[in-house]
Amino acid sequence: MGLTVPTVQSGTTNTGNSTDGTSKTAVDYQSFLRLLVAEMKNQDPTKPMDSTQYVAQLASFSQVEQSVQINSKLNDLLTSQTLSQADALIGRTITSADGTVTGEVASVKLYSDGIIATLKDGSQIVIGPGITVQPTPVEA
Known part of the structure; x- marks a missing residue:
């Protein structure tokens, strides 16, 4: 009887809430545990599992657990x-990358897929490749 290890996935959302990614990982981890216990x-x-297979499955279990922990630390x-x-x-x-919007950053808002800077004049710029960041000139 073979064991299939579920793929551990981490999702992202545009709401800035990271619980969707961690709960998806937890579901996969829990599925793996249920599968191992059910097996x-x-x-x-009359034909118990070969000890070699058992050790291999325990090693797979340990590997899944370590992958979940590594993903959490990387996040x-x-x-x-x-x-x-x-x-x-x-x-x-x-x-901005196209050079049309310039201003001093008043605040930033973090999302799971990036950063949006709000300038003092109220305009917003997505922080990404091509933007220019400079010290704000001191007014006399």
Whole structure:
């Protein structure tokens, strides 16, 4: 009786709420546990599982658990990096990639898929490739 390990996936949302990605991972992790327990309960007592297969399945279980933990730590690291990047933009002058919008950043809003800077004049710029960031000139 073979064991199929579910794929661990992490989703993103545009709402800024990361619980959807972590709950999808938790569902896959819980599915793996249920599958392993069900397989052990339903094995034929006259032909018990080979100890080699059992050890291989336990190793797979450990690997899935470690993957979930690594993904969680990587998400934390990316969030921290994004917060640092956003903080560094406040008070700086940025110009959009097409050069049409320029101004001093008043605030930033973080989303799971990027950062949007709101300028003092109320306009918004998506932070991405091609934007220019400069120190804000000191007015005399």
